[in-house]
Amino acid sequence: MDQLKEYFKKNGVLHHAYVIEGEKRAVVQQLAEFFEKDLGITLANNPDYSCETFDTFGIDEARGLRERQSRVSALGGRKIFVVSAERLTTEGQNALLKTLEEPTAGTLFFIIVPSMAQVLPTVRSRVTHLYAGGPSREKEAEVFLASSYHERENVLKPILEEKDRARAAALLSGLHGCIKERFKKNGYAREYYDALFALDRCRSHLGGRAPSI
Secondary structure, three states: OHHHHHHHHHHOOOOOEEEEEEOHHHHHHHHHHHHHHHOOOOOOOOOOEEEEEEEEEOHHHHHHHHHHHOOOOOOOOOEEEEEEEEEEOHHHHHHHHHHHHOOOOOEEEEEEEOOHHHOOHHHHOOOEEEEEOHHHHHHHHHHHHHOOHHHHHHHHHHHHHOOOHHHHHHHHHHHHHHHHHHHHHHOOOHHHHHHHHHHHHHHHHHOOOOOOO
């Protein structure tokens, strides 16, 4: 999230749409602090500020967002839409394309997802991507990589039994970040390339409509 603050401090403007990869509650809190401290916007009882959470963001949710953002600002300033979703359907993302490409003046979108892998290339081309994984996600992944096979099974067991998509996505994202750093530091070793490719496939699958955890 530091990139967002630094960019605004340097340029005084923001891109109209961001997709932020990270843990929902932490990112929502960080964004709220940024809006109030850096942008000087009071969020309490602000009709131009919307923060919504969805398990699945589909075509109906996209159409609803498009309709709400088309309205005139109640206070005459920026309209801010924060959307957090565990999954973005292909249909929902396609329905959102024109909104992201041609938003009404002064409208800002912040879409929070557990993994960027589920975001379509057509959506990525219209937004700025921010990573807010944080040290805890990376640390958990490092511990996982250093564990024995049996210990890894113990980590995965509750995720599988509880069908916890959020934890599964967080672990995959953390593993991806850790291995990507090793990839950069140790050269383009085949084992790192294969691991990153496998993780991308897993993350993409998890972001599908009915993934098998």
